[in-house]
Amino acid sequence: MTDITLPLDGKIALVVGGGRGIGAGIARSLAEAGADVVVADYDLALATESSAAVEALGCRTAAIKVDVRHAESVQAMVDAVERQFGRLDIAVNNAGIVSVGKVGELTVDQWDQLMAVNLRGVFLSCTSELALMRKNRFGRIINTSSIAGKIGFPDLSHYTASKFGVIGFTNAFAKEVAGEGITVNALCPGIVETGMWRGDDGMSARWAQDGESEAESWDRHQSTLLPQGEAQTPEDMGQLVVFLASAKHVTGQAIAVDGGFSL
Structure with a gap:
């Protein structure tokens, strides 16, 4: 019988915001492609449930509680990955929140809370992940933006701004590390x-x-x-993440999985 080599065999992946929805679908897709997957989430119970689904696929896994608004929590998460798995090859920064309200209705607190998770959280996660990936001069970072990072939506000006910001940050960051064996791309769910x-x-x-x-x-x-x-489905998002985790020369891109909406 011929052994089948999966595209991500032997890779260590981290899915931040992987407890449910799109994040959980991405975690399963990475495991199905052969990666060992650490699931991090603000809700440890959800992270544990998603991690159990990864374990059921025969992959090594762990569940970690993280609050991406705080640098010390993010660093502790990455330190735990290194301690348990020795390195980090793939990081998916998917933690995000949403609220609705028109300009003039939104409060400063609503704006700041959303930016703290959706944009500051991506920055903090990338900063800590980069330091660990640099040790092996290899890494694949995928930041979750949104179709709202390409097209404005009414009642979602703050959310749209955060997701446009993720795309701009991702493109600039990708250029900074392009010569280090690390790619950085953005996933834009529809x-x-x-x-x-x-x-x-x-x-x-x-x-x-x-x-x-x-x-x-x-x-x-x-x-x-x-x-x-x-x-679209969480599994659709997982398919693109697996591709980006495998692609050597795709970097700095913001790719939509949206059924043709953004054409």
Whole structure:
């Protein structure tokens, strides 16, 4: 019988914000591609649950609690990866939050809290991950932006600003480390059936037309915004992450997985 070599066999991956939704899907995809996967999340219970799914695929794993707003927490996370696994090859910085509100309604606290997670958190994570990756002159960093990092959305000016910022930071950072064996790219999810879109507080409820249910609004947004007519999945995001984790000469890019929305 011929042994099958998976594309990420022997690699050590870290998924920050990997406890649920897109992050959990990415963690599973990396494990299916052969990587050992550390799952970090603000909610340790969610990180543990996602880590168990990785373990069920036969990969080494660990669950870590992290608060990406604070440098000491982020550094402790990366130190734990080095202590348990010896190095870091792939880092996916997926931690993010969302809230809604028009300019004039948003408070300074709402703006600052969202920026602290979505943009400061990416910066802090990349800073600590880079120091460890430099020891082996190899690394693949993927920062989660959004289709909202390419196209502005009403009621999401602060979220859009943070995600545009992730793309700009990623492009500049990629150029700084391009000669060190480290690539840096941004993943831009489109419409994914997660808490941002679904539920009483999601965008499909907020943007529902008169007399339209949340589910009807969700269906309408899929059919009208997406040329393919259907939402993307966490597994779709995982497919791109696996590619970027394998690609030597793709760096500084912001790639959308959005069913053709941003064409």
